[in-house]
Amino acid sequence: MRMIISPAKQMRENTDFLACTALPPFMEKTEVLKDWIRSLTYVEQKTLWACNDKIARQNAGRFAHMDLRKNLTPALLAYDGIQYTYMAPAVFEDGQYDYVQEHLRILSGFYGVVRPMDGVVPYRLEMQARAAVAGHKNLYDFWGEDLYREVMDDSRVLINLASKEYSKCIEKYLKPGDRYITCIFGEPKDGKIVQKGVYAKMARGEMVRYLAGIRAEEPEQLKTFNWSGYHFDERRSSDTEYVFIRY
Secondary structure (H helix, E strand, O other), rough: OEEEOOOOEEEOOOOOOOOOOOOOOOOOHEEEEHHHHHHOHHHHHHOOOOOOHHHHHHHHHHHHHHOOOOOOEEEEHHHOHHHHHHHHHHHHHOHHEEEEEEEEEEOOOEEEEEOOOEOOOOOOOOOOOOOOOHHHHHOOHHHHHHHHHHHHHHHOOOOOOOOOOHHHHHOOOOOOOOEEEEEEEEEEOOEEOOOOHHHHHHHHHHHHHHHHHHHOOOOOOOOOOOOOOOEEEEEOOOEEEEEEOOO
């Protein structure tokens, strides 16, 4: 069983807390993206990133001096977003790092796929960015089926804790026999289940932490998750969607 999650826009460097164990698997393609972004003018970079001047200048500087093999931070500690705050990897207990290294994969517009202990540098590149690179119309086309092949293990079971922007990279390539389960964290409203972005991100992080804590190996074990009022709703769930609601 594997889990997929999204990266975070904000990143930090932490080269002292834990040692990286490897480089991400698609370094050649990441080098292509790095060189392409470097070739853009500042105005083109800012348009690509769709951000304000402060963030654009920070990332323009990052790419100008970027070395993908030096001053690396383990990916699990490098991403600095709500999901990762609630996952709280800095205070994992014994065995939890080993668990996530085996079972968790982070999707990335820049790296493609990273394992938790792969060494990364700060960057900005969302999967949905308008990046026509190396003859490809966008990053979904650029990465193609590579990401699916990398995240799927022999169990053929994949737990989707990623946003739609990233999960669509995988869903397009699913094969007969794959078991793909999307976790929905929402609240009932007017007969529908509504997901609120911040709370869903919190719950996704807590779910990863929970599964690492119990060393989960089967999808059925997700159903015992209970955090901040969220609980598994059997009636609203299906074989492909596990729905967790709170009132």
